Amino acid sequence: MTTARDGVAVQLTNLRRTYAGVNALDGLSLDMHPGEFIALLGPSGCGKTTALRCLAGLDDPDSGTITVGGKDVTGIPTSKRDMGMVFQAYSLFPHMTARQNVEFGLQLRKHGAEARRKRAQEMLELVGLSLHMDKFAHQMSGGQQQRVALARALAIEPQVLLLDEPLSALDAKVRVQLRDEIRRIQLDVGTTTLFVTHDQEEALAVADRVGVMRAGNLQQLAAPEELYSKPVNDFVADFVGVTNRLTGAASAGTASVLGTSVPLLPGSAQSGAVTVLVRPEHLTVSRDAAGNAAVVSASFLGAHGRVIATADGGDQILVQVSSAEVARFEPGARVKVTPTGDPALAVSA
Amino acid sequence: MTGQRAAFRRKQAIMRRVVIGLVLLFFAVPLYGMFSDATKDVAGKHWSLATWRTLLDFPKISTKYPDLKTGFLASVGLAVVTVVVMLVLLVPTMTWVRLRLPGLTRTVEFICLLPLTVPAIVLVVGLTPIYSWLTGWLQYFFGPTIGSSTIWLALAYVVLVLPYAYRALDAGLRAIDVRTLSEAARSLGAGWGTVMWRVVLPNLRTAVLSASFLAVALTLGEFTIANLFSRTNLQVAMYLLGKSDAQISVAVGLLSLVFAFVVLFAMSFVGGARSATSPMTRLRRAKKEPA
Numbered sequence: 001m002t003t004a005r006d007g008v009a010v011q012l013t014n015l016r017r018t019y020a021g022v023n024a025l026d027g028l029s030l031d032m033h034p035g036e037f038i039a040l041l042g043p044s045g046c047g048k049t050t051a052l053r054c055l056a057g058l059d060d061p062d063s064g065t066i067t068v069g070g071k072d073v074t075g076i077p078t079s080k081r082d083m084g085m086v087f088q089a090y091s092l093f094p095h096m097t098a099r100q101n102v103e104f105g106l107q108l109r110k111h112g113a114e115a116r117r118k119r120a121q122e123m124l125e126l127v128g129l130s131l132h133m134d135k136f137a138h139q140m141s142g143g144q145q146q147r148v149a150l151a152r153a154l155a156i157e158p159q160v161l162l163l164d165e166p167l168s169a170l171d172a173k174v175r176v177q178l179r180d181e182i183r184r185i186q187l188d189v190g191t192t193t194l195f196v197t198h199d200q201e202e203a204l205a206v207a208d209r210v211g212v213m214r215a216g217n218l219q220q221l222a223a224p225e226e227l228y229s230k231p232v233n234d235f236v237a238d239f240v241g242v243t244n245r246l247t248g249a250a251s252a253g254t255a256s257v258l259g260t261s262v263p264l265l266p267g268s269a270q271s272g273a274v275t276v277l278v279r280p281e282h283l284t285v286s287r288d289a290a291g292n293a294a295v296v297s298a299s300f301l302g303a304h305g306r307v308i309a310t311a312d313g314g315d316q317i318l319v320q321v322s323s324a325e326v327a328r329f330e331p332g333a334r335v336k337v338t339p340t341g342d343p344a345l346a347v348s349a
Numbered sequence: 350m351t352g353q354r355a356a357f358r359r360k361q362a363i364m365r366r367v368v369i370g371l372v373l374l375f376f377a378v379p380l381y382g383m384f385s386d387a388t389k390d391v392a393g394k395h396w397s398l399a400t401w402r403t404l405l406d407f408p409k410i411s412t413k414y415p416d417l418k419t420g421f422l423a424s425v426g427l428a429v430v431t432v433v434v435m436l437v438l439l440v441p442t443m444t445w446v447r448l449r450l451p452g453l454t455r456t457v458e459f460i461c462l463l464p465l466t467v468p469a470i471v472l473v474v475g476l477t478p479i480y481s482w483l484t485g486w487l488q489y490f491f492g493p494t495i496g497s498s499t500i501w502l503a504l505a506y507v508v509l510v511l512p513y514a515y516r517a518l519d520a521g522l523r524a525i526d527v528r529t530l531s532e533a534a535r536s537l538g539a540g541w542g543t544v545m546w547r548v549v550l551p552n553l554r555t556a557v558l559s560a561s562f563l564a565v566a567l568t569l570g571e572f573t574i575a576n577l578f579s580r581t582n583l584q585v586a587m588y589l590l591g592k593s594d595a596q597i598s599v600a601v602g603l604l605s606l607v608f609a610f611v612v613l614f615a616m617s618f619v620g621g622a623r624s625a626t627s628p629m630t631r632l633r634r635a636k637k638e639p640a
C-alpha cells in the first residue's frame with residue numbers, strides 16, 4: 001500500500017548546544033541503524049527536544065556533526081533535509097482540510113494533482129482517517145489531529161521521521177492506541193524514526209532501542225529488555241522502571257543483600273559497602289516469624305500486588321507479589337525477603 | 350422566581366434599546382443636519398435637490414471644482430498605498446520577530462505604538478525636514494511631477510496607522526501558534542517565502558483585514574498632515590470647498606462618509622466571505638437566531 005523506502009542510517013556525533021550558559025546538549029552521540037525506531041527518554045530539560053531539533057535543522061548545534069544516509073547535513077536548511085516531523089503541539093494548518101494538509105508537502109515537491117490526491121488518500125487511510133479527509137483541524141479530536149500530522153509527515157516519504165512527544169496532549173487510552181499504531185505504521189513504511197518522550201512505558205513499548213538521556217548526554221542506548229535488566233548506572237536503573245536501593249557488601253562480582261548473594265552486572269562497584277539496585281520482581285517475600293523485615297503495607301494493583309516492607313537494617317523494600325498473595329501480608333507481619341538471584345547493579349554507597 | 354427573572358430580562362432589553370437609540374441619535378442628528386443643509390435651496394428656506402444634481406453631474410463638477418476630483422483620487426490612492434506598505438512592512442517583520450527574535454518584541458511594540466503618543470501637529474513638525482529632503486531625492490529620481498505627488502504622503506500615513514495596525518496584527522499572531530506552524534511547514538519543504546504566503550498570511554486573514562480596515566478609515570479621514578504639507582486629499586478638498594461653497598462642501602462631506610462606510614463594508618464582505626466570523630456571517634447568524 002505504501003511505498004516503503006529503505007530507511008537510512010543517522011549519526012549524531014558529539015553534538016553540543018548551549019543556551020545562555022545551559023548545556024542543552026553536552027557532547028551527545030547517537031547512531032541510528034537504517035529503519036530503526038529509537039526512542040529518546042529522559043527527564044524534563046535533559047535535551048531531548050534540542051537533539052531532535054538539531055537533527056531536523058530547526059536548531060543548529062554549536063559543534064558536532066550530523067550525517068543522514070552517510071551525508072553530512074550540518075548547514076542544510078530544514079526545508080531541504082527531507083524529514084517528517086510530528087510536534088507535541090497541534091500543528092495542522094488551520095485553514096486547510098486534513099487532505100490539504102497532507103498534500104501540502106507534495107505540492108511543494110511539485111507532484112501532480114492526481115498523484116497528490118491519491119497519495120493523500122493512501123496516507124489518511126493508513127492512519128485510519130479516510131472518513132475525515134475534508135475536515136478542518138478544529139473539527140477533529142486531538143488524536144485525529146495527530147494522526148493527520150503523522151500522515152502529513154509520512155506523505156513526503158521522509159528520510160527520517162521525527163516525533164517530539166506527539167502523544168503527550170492526548171488522554172491515556174488514545175495514547176496507548178496511537179503509540180501502537182505509530183509503531184505498526186513505522187514497521188510498515190520502514191522509515192528510520194526518532195521518537196522523543198518522557199514516558200518510559202511508551203518508550204519501552206514501541207522502540208527497537210531506547211536511549212536514556214541526562215543533562216545533554218546519552219547514558220545508555222539499548223533494547224528495552226536490556227535497558228531494564230542491565231542498566232549501566234543507577235540513573236538509568238532509577239529512571240527506567242521501579243527499583244529498590246538496598247544496602248549490601250560487594251566482593252568479587254557478587255554482593256550480599258538481605259543475607260543472599262546476588263551476581264553483579266558489569267559496571268558495578270566491586271568491593272566494599274554498596275547500594276544494590278534490585279527490581280521489585282527480583283525479590284520474593286514469605287511469612288516468617290524469624291524473617292528479616294516487617295510489612296508496612298500491601299496493596300492490590302490488578303494484575304499483581306505490591307508489598308512494602310522495612311528491612312531490619314532500615315531499607316524500604318518494595319516487592320512484587322501475585323495478587324492472590326496480597327491478603328497474606330497484613331501490616332506489621334514479620335516476613336523474610338529474599339533476592340531471586342537475578343543480576344543487579346551495585347553502586348558505591 | 351422565573352417571573353422576576355423575566356421581568357429583569359425585559360428591563361435589560363429595554364435598557365439596551367434605549368442605549369442603542371441614544372447612540373444612534375448621537376450620530377444621526379449631525380448627519381441629518383448635514384443632509385438638510387445640503388438639500389435646501391441657496392437661501393436655505395425650501396427643500397431642493399439642486400446641490401445633489403450639481404454633485405452628480407461629474408463632468409461639470411470636475412471642471413467647476415477640480416480640487417474635489419484631485420482630492421478624491423489622491424485619498425483613494427493614499428488609502429491603497431498606505432494599506433499595502435503597512436502590510437508589507439508589518440506582517441513579515443512581526444512574524445519574523447515572533448519566530449526568530451522574541452527578545453525584540455517589546456522594542457518593536459514600543460516603536461509601533463509611539464506615533465499614538467505624538468500629536469499630528471508635532472509629527473508634521475518632525476516630518477517637514479524629512480519630506481523636504483525626501484522630495485528633493487524623489488524629484489531627482491522620478492521627475493518633478495511624480496516626485497512631488499501627494500501619494501508620498503502615504504509614508505507619513507503608514508507611521509500614523511502603525512499603532513492600530515500593530516495592535517490588530519498582534520492579536521492575530523497571538524491567536525495562532527506561528528512557531529509550530531512555520532516549523533511544520535519548513536520540515537515539509539517550505540522556504541520562508543512559502544511559509545509567509547501560504548501558512549502565516551492565510552491564518553492572519555482576519556487580523557490583516559482589521560488592520561487594513563483601520564488604515565483605510567484613518568487615511569480617508571486624514572486632514573491635518575495633508576493640509577500642513579499643502580497637499581490636496583479629500584478632506585483638504587472639502588475644507589477648501591467649504592470656503593467657497595458651503596452647501597456643496599457639506600454634501601460632499603456626507604457623501605464621503607457614505608463612501609467610507611461602503612468601502613469598509615465591502616472590505617469586510619470580500620475579506621470575510623470565507624471566514625466563519627466575518628461580519629456578514631455574524632449578521633446572518635443573528636438574523637436566524639430569535640432575539
Ligand SMILES: Nc1ncnc2c1ncn2[C@@H]1O[C@H](COP(=O)(O)OP(=O)(O)OP(=O)(O)O)[C@@H](O)[C@H]1O
Nearest residue numbers: 019022023024043044045046047048049050051198
Ligand atoms: N530556546 C531556548 N532558550 C534557552 N534555553 C533553552 C531553549 N531551548 C531549550 N533550552 C534549555 O535547554 C535545555 C534542554 O531543553 P529541551 O527542550 O531539549 O529539553 P527536553 O528534554 O525536550 O525537555 P522536556 O521533556 O521538558 O520537553 C533546558 O534546560 C532548556 O531550558
Ligand SMILES: [Mg+2]
Nearest residue numbers: 048049050164
Ligand atoms: Mg521537549
